[in-house]
Amino acid sequence: MPGRRGSGLPPVADPAPDGESGDGFGTRAARRARAGQSGWRGWPRRLVRGRPDDPRWARPAVLLLLAATAVLYLWGLGASGWANSYYAAAVQAGTQSWKALFFGSLDSSNYITVDKPPASLWIMALSGRVFGFSNGSMLAPNALCGVATVGLLYATVRRVSGPAVGLLVGALCALTPVAVLMFRFNNPDALLVLLLVLGAYCVTRAVEAASWRWLAVAGVVIGFGFLTKMLQAFLVLPAFALAYLIAAPTRPLARIGHVLTGAAGVVVGAGWWILAVELWPKSSRPYIGGSENNSALELAFGYNGLGRIFGEEGGPGGGGPGGQAAEGLTGMVPGMASSGSTGAGGYGALLGQGGLPAGGTGGTGGFPGGMPAGAEAVTGGLPGGGALRGGPGGGFGGAVGLDRLFNGSFASQISWLLPAALILLVGGLWATRRAGRTDRTRAALVLWGGWLLVTAAVFSYMEGIVHEYYTVALAPAVAATIGLGARELWRSREEIASRVLLAASVGVTAVWSYVLLGRVDWQSWLRIPVLLSGLVAAALLLVWRPARPEPSAAEDPTPAEATAPDGDQTPGHGAAPEGERTSAAGGRRARGRRLAPPRRAVAVLALATAAFGTLAAPAAYAVETAANPHTGSIPLAGPSSVGGMGGFPGGQGGDAVLGGFAGPGGQANGDGQGGADGQATAEDPAGLADQGGTGRGFGGGMGMEGEANSELAELLRSGADGYRWVAAVASAQSAASLELATDGIPVMAMGGFSGGDPAITLEQFKQYVADGAIHYYIGGGGSGGPGGGSGGDAANGDGVTNGDGAANGDGASDGGGGFAGPGGFGGPGGSGAASEISSWVTENFTAITVGGQTVYDLTKPVS
Template sequence: MSARLRVCSPGLVVLLLSTAVLYLWNLGASGWANTFYAAAVQAGSSNATAMLFGSSDAANAITVDKTPAALWVMDVSARVFGFSPWSMLVPQALMGVAAVGVLYAAVRRAAGPGAALLAGWILALTPVAALMFRFNNPDALLVLMLVLGAYCTQRACEKDASRWWLVAAGVAVGVGFLAKMLQALLVLPAFALAYLVAGPSTLRRRVLDLGLAAGAVVVSAGWYIALVELWPADARPYIGGSQHNSILELTVGYNGFGRLTGNETGGLGNLNHDVGWGRLFGFSMGADIGWLLPAALVCTVAGLVLTRSAPRTDPTRAALILWGGWLAVTAVVFSYMNGIVHPYYTVALAPAIAASVGIGATLLWRSRRDPRAVSAMAATVMVTVLLAAQLLSREADWLPWLRIVIVTAGVGAAALILANSRLGPRASRAVAAVALLCCLAAPAAYTVVTAATPHSGAIPSVGPARTGGFGFPGGGLLSSPTPRPDLTRVLAADADQFTWAAAVVGSNNAAGYQLAIDAPVMAIGGFNGTDPSPTLAQFVDDVAAGRIHYFVSGRLMTMGRAPASGSQESVAIRDWVATNFVAETVDGTVIYDLTESQPAHSSGQ
């Protein structure tokens, strides 16, 4: 009982309650958030097949372009509480609170409760964390599973620990794979290195244990890949994001090595002009994650230096290897990947940054009588506040006084840290508190305003509300249309008489109409409109069989650039409909009633 009470300390309670308020407050303001995933939750909450495969619609035309574990969590909530923005988003927020709690538990075992509280607050107050734990993308489940895997790996490194902790870590990473595929595997080198260095058994046993853990990853992730591959293709939806209806192709190609090389068949071309080490501090990602990144690197290196003489199995050094390795590998991949990469992906760095700073800063503070440790602390504070001022300057009209305050107070605190040997204990602690507040003030302010701002679309952004990004008003590649009342009424009429009430090119276009009319809408071509699903021949057959009521004309998915790679079936379908059916404009949107008359000829046969 006493151990449990120590774990549930007042500091932890305040941390978790504060995180819950931050992530749950006014959560419904974002509405359906990312309608691409919201439509899939709507489908999965009413159809078991759609839930199993992650279909975009309840009639199971095509899946989302990810494995669906994150959707399963939201599907279950929607089935229990009814489908609504709250039932969809609350599980995401609770997973964020859980991630903070598990991170606290992991860091506490390695460096004590003070380091754990610092790490927990840093994670909770990271802008991109507040963004994604209040949103319905797969990243919330991914991050929770990776933090849980790190905790289990740390437990496996402890004296007399069971190898089953390492197996549990493998299972957690496998579940993370089912949320966001190969991105989950980026932590494995760090997990393996930490256990190989600090595991409690012989080297041979440690290697065998790592093999067992690797098997756990394969089994916990691979069962679903095998299930989809072995399931008859005509009895399941098309696998979105692939060109050959294959989840293996999706895993290795579009969501795998294609993200590294930029060779993503079915993608929309390479928009990356910031490839390199500066990306994480640049205009696209800096405000999401860059605030404490230099501090994390300094704290990791300093922590490893300070523990260099510790026994091989030292838990603090093992934790630094684990979290620092996670940070290094993921940061390098995000910085240099040439394929599709969005700023919010950086939420995967947040736990590693938080843990590295929490552990490393605590070690430096304990060694504050050493001039080298003091110099490292002062330099870290100086770099952090100057970087914060630079990041804040990108929103020059937002809280301009904050830059002045944190730089002035932060530089002063850094100078006093250098004079630490001349300060008394109380003064020293006061200076440390001021320095810490200056380092956290900017990201905390950005986090609060991020949580207070409603977000929607496929690429949400942190910070004060602003326009921009890749969305298009009224519907397009990365935003969804919101049909006006007359169009909604027309599309919803007799919807239960058809397999699909309507069809439109692109999943985001389809999601907007589907959420409005609460009936299946076929997403022709999947997310980008470049998947060969359905083919023109299949679409013609569906029309002839009376399965589709309307075709809605929407923006095609090339974003004004050269035609994308992948299938052009969606273009052929659009042209066939325009040639053979009569256009009607409702509320400014062109639609075609596919039941009014059968076409005189069919180029799809």
């Protein structure tokens, strides 16, 4: 048991041994013993040198890891622009209005909120208030969340398996491609992952000393995670509770009581904001975006909860009968109903709830602004000149089943090391099968392995909306499970079963990397070295059996050292962290058993080839992800050179409000009438510059991402004074781009994210107009007004579509109406209120054209 170097204090077990629960944070004597090292005056030394019982290399190594992670996540961050403009506009609103900050409103006049709780917006908006609103001040907090996640993950695993394993786990998490993507983006997932890892750290501390206090803190942290992304934060709770119930060193009834205390912490952490929203008068707060009845609880358990799992919610405002599937699309988009004659309309129509509705038929929304940007080309593309990236999935979730995470775009986001994690989880549990109930290594495997299995199972079988970037929540669990399991199998590598499992984890990972690299036209030279390195390492691990030399007679090992293979102790089995171990007799450092030089060389060769064979491919993918900009609502990690997605059959042009839509990955834009191609270039990575013309957007006036029409933005700037909202538009994407282009002038997004939220009625809209609250109504129909759609051009602007479904097929077609329908409110036909508002405005106000966009001045009725 180690003493405290330089303190003159007796040896102290840190963390507390089993049964020493004390007051929950260690015994009073232990706290006094640590006071000299843990006080505020000692933190600079601890920051530089680390804990007294860590080896001297540990703290410099972890600081280097954090510095490298910061460079990876922060370098060139501004290239992504506003990233997801939907959240960027909400962040901007939060810098202008404290009320908008609290509720997570899309606009500073507080018409409607985003369809997620606001916690992630809080940190970005507060950063904007301190440093001024910009893409840098918005994205940097999420990047720092990534650095903090890696640091916390190291600290958590180090307490169980020592600093070496902690460093490995932190590096694995940092280099996960989807983690690099999301920690450089402005979606809520970055803060969510940080909070989940913080919760795991608190549970680890609670298990060490049977601490109900640490468990309560963990509950509050997960509750705050609920305020970040609602029920997704709760997926880790079964693993947290099970690890504590199994391994906490106290009586069974006490363990149950402590878990209930942690549950109370969850309620407190999540419930205060929900309670405030529910008690706040609805007339004086924004509408809760994504909900059907303006309720945060309904949003949590509906669209953002059970609707995601069971597929009963098609999206915000997405209920209602769907339209007939567009000809030629049925079956090409995975998850689409074969007939499309039934199912939810709106956003969910493209997300497994029914067919794509044809232009002009009913429905409650339609896909906002066309397909999302992005992704790897696959065969069997969409008519209109493109292919969905990544096959099944591509933003739609793909087929439900165990293989979802290994197919399509999901695979390249998270699955590089997923087979190894599953193998090593089994191996780690096997290696600790004879350990006592309170063994902390096994408890950690239960915690991280349970997190991995539950979350992966839910993502695999979700029947509602699921996107590839959600899998960032698996990154810490995959990394920790690999580190813990590999450590335990390496310690017991004298047994053939351990060597088989180690070799299998390396070999399978190398083969799977070979397969994944073969799915994209990128760095194909890497496939063979990765495969050969992995197979060589697997062979070495399988056939090599280390010798068991006798310990030196000069220093008899302690009982703990004698029972540990190769003299290697870990904190998970009740010993001190590896590094500065001392003998019980004289405080001298124990030598333990050392490998002979030839065998040491074999071990080094096996580890080096294993590292390259398993980590080279995901690391290269991660670096490539950081090197490219990412924009849009559904970003994907990986190289941007692989094929993007073209237009739909007869696809309408990009919304002139947004100047078209495009995304990274060389995606071409669907032209409008007289519009320009939206081809992404190195100088214009999002393909957003100089687009527009007079074309209508998919779904009658909404693009997924884009820049606002410059002439329209200038009109709004000059006409904003004296109005609560300078304009009303169909949906949030159009509103967000206009707000960002006009320095945050409030724009009313009448139907929320998808254009289908029942947030307003015709009578309410008339009252706003009568009160002089809205200056302009911006129709979605371009120069043709908000009426029915005409045939649209294909992605390349010349009307050529891929008639045979291939990426480069031929066969000219001008399409048949595309997605624009009567009403121009986010989809074919729009909702009833949307159509009524559109008709009323068209009949009573004169249309003008500004930069190719139809605009109605609501202060100038038809004479």
